[in-house]
Amino acid sequence: MTDQQQYWTDRIALWHNSGQSIAAWCREHDESYCCFLYWRKRLEPQPEGRFVELTVHSAGLRLSCNGTSLELDRGFDRDLLREVLAVVKTI
Numbered sequence: 001m002t003d004q005q006q007y008w009t010d011r012i013a014l015w016h017n018s019g020q021s022i023a024a025w026c027r028e029h030d031e032s033y034c035c036f037l038y039w040r041k042r043l044e045p046q047p048e049g050r051f052v053e054l055t056v057h058s059a060g061l062r063l064s065c066n067g068t069s070l071e072l073d074r075g076f077d078r079d080l081l082r083e084v085l086a087v088v089k090t091i
Contacts, residue, residue, distance in 0.1 A: 008039035 001009070015025045015036075022040075026033045060073040072081065 005039075005043065008036075009043055011036070012040055012043060 011029070011031065014029075015022065018025050020028070022036060023033055025031075026036050060071060060076070062072070063070045070084070
């Protein structure tokens with residue numbers, strides 16, 4: 001890892017632990033917002049499964065991503081779906 005990569009890895013870790021937005025953290029630490037975004041994208045692992053298969057049937061909807069499927073019938077409980085998706089985002 002180069003010195004610059006290590007510098008930005010450390011800065012990104014500090015930001016993660018701060019609880020601040022990126023913009024607020026950059027202002028407080030006198031860092032360039034654009035440089036921060038560049039290095040964050042370059043250094044942090046990108047999540048897999050960016051493309052999701054979406055199939056719409058007359059009976060409902062099917063979402064598939066990385067071998068996991070979610071089938072929704074017409075009239076599904078939207079609040080329950082929000083809760084399920086919130087949990088999935090943490091995995």
